[in-house]
Amino acid sequence: MGATGVLATLVSPEGLRAQTLAALQALEAAAADEPGTTLFSINEHRDEPGTFSVFERYESDAAVEAHRRSPAMQSFREALVALGIRPTLTFTRPIDPT
Numbered sequence: 001m002g003a004t005g006v007l008a009t010l011v012s013p014e015g016l017r018a019q020t021l022a023a024l025q026a027l028e029a030a031a032a033d034e035p036g037t038t039l040f041s042i043n044e045h046r047d048e049p050g051t052f053s054v055f056e057r058y059e060s061d062a063a064v065e066a067h068r069r070s071p072a073m074q075s076f077r078e079a080l081v082a083l084g085i086r087p088t089l090t091f092t093r094p095i096d097p098t
Contacts, residue, residue, distance in 0.1 A: 003038070004064050005092035006056040010085050017050040023079035024052060030072030031056070036063025057094065064091075 012020035024042050031040040039057035044050075058064045067073060080087065 002060070003094050004058050004061050005094050006054075006058070006064065007090040007092065008054040008056065009088045010052045010054070010080075011048075012050040012052070013084055014050075016083055019079075019083060020050065020052065020085065023076055023083070024054065026079075027072055027076045028054075030070065031067060034063070034067055034070060036060060037067060 010020060010024070021042075021044075028040050028042055031037045036059040037056070038059060039055060041055045043053045043055065045053065056067075058067065
């Protein structure tokens with residue numbers, strides 16, 4: 001079916017920006033070693049410090065599922081629960097230039 005994109009947006013609670021970023025960076029490091037992950041880019045909103053958008057791209061839906069089931073993702077979920085963060089996820093299909 002082709003590549004799959006994920007846009008995750010997370011808003012860190014007041015005073016917890018550093019912890020939120022650390023959790024994201026730990027997941028980013030693990031994702032770099034996952035087969036099928038072609039992009040994992042953490043971005044902070046310029047006008048909203050502590051709000052992060054993560055752009056992810058995977059070779060296939062199977063690669064997305066492998067990432068979602070990984071031990072690193074489980075640890076990340078636990079960190080989000082402890083921080084009180086519920087991310088917004090949008091799944092996309094990249095449009096290749098014609």
